[in-house]
Amino acid sequence: MSSLTQQDDTEAREPILDTVDRVSELCFGLFMALTFVGTVSATAGEDAGRKMLYTALGCNLAWGLADAVMYLVRTLTNRGRRLTLALAVRNEPDPVAGVRTLRDALPPTMRTLVSDSELESIRARLAAKANLPDRPRFVRDDFFGAAGIFIIIVLSTFPVAIPFVILDNVSAALLVSRILTLAMLFAGGMALGRHAGWGSWKAGISMVTLGVLLTMAIISLGG
Template sequence: MSNASNASHARQDESEKREPVLNTVDRVTELCFGLFMALTFVGAVKAVSTGEDLGRKMFFSALGCNLAWGLADAVMFLVRTLADRGQRLTLALTVKRERDPAAAVRSLRDALPRALEPLVDDAELELIRVRLAAVPTLPPRAHLVRNDLLGALGIFLLVVVSTFPVALPFLVVRDHVTALVISRVLTLAMLFGAGYALGRYTGAGALRAGLAMTVLGVVLTAAIIALGG
């Protein structure tokens, strides 16, 4: 097989192994966040607004709210990503520069999540230390990459798009009571779908997670109604 063919297969394998920009948990949680934001904001606007243009007010108020929160959430995603990456880089640099192997292993152990500490022994951490020590160079500081920006954009779009099933009925249905019922049914259906996907991904039981997320939506809707929404 030619070198060009080998390189092509290598790139294909790398592409297949590449993780998505946002994993299932990120996508589901951001979608639910947008749904809850829009749901609560629609209830708040309904409680304080009247008039023939109530539907338009509710739609554009909810959209504006989610635009703002989507932007804030996207920026915080970048901040969190950069902070996490910086923490990992600092650990790697500390281990690489540490001349005392035992001290380097202790640094690695201190960085382990508490639940993993009993599962990883010092011999395994020593192998990691040796590999880090053998790395020729490490970047001096953490930085964002293209996929981070795509992830932030994805979060922004998920939060904003989730506005529409909650607020769109008020724009297309003249009767506000009917629009409210349609809005809440669509919201609960989307919450069930989000919970189903999350349960399937985590192994917690797709149907159970879908129903749990729906119950959460019902409780939140009841709270909104009780508060005048």
């Protein structure tokens, strides 16, 4: 438990999954499902809809697992990079060198906006911090985030594939599936627009346009 407390102290707490994470994973799941559902007109036959659902679901189960694991890898890697920087600054005996290390770690566009006195204040706080962990560790929320990614991708399968199970007419099911997919893309685009401070309706329409273009590309490539 103490290790988790130490890890929490090394960085500001962030949401488990922010809006960009949630919408991105939703879109990934939708398009992965589309790569399979788009072939239904060519494979229509007895029980084709149910087979397509199982195929799309199996694909997104695998993709969701892979993406969840990579989320954990990415999280630990980024945390390790920040911890390495904090330890390097804390253990640097020369204050000027410590400030230089902090400045080098800033994005290029930020380096001219932060003064040496501001960086020195950060360096001094790091130098006085005695409870930094010796290595990056997972915390509980990391696993909640990975589980959230897995669930989002898997659930995104159903609006795309369920119409083929409910409707006997393949053409009608394909139309309903496309409409549901575009509606979800529109909602995701609106969420991104609000998050970024853009016009939510414009962002929603842009996401739908992107979805149409990607769907056309998927179909043209045999998806």
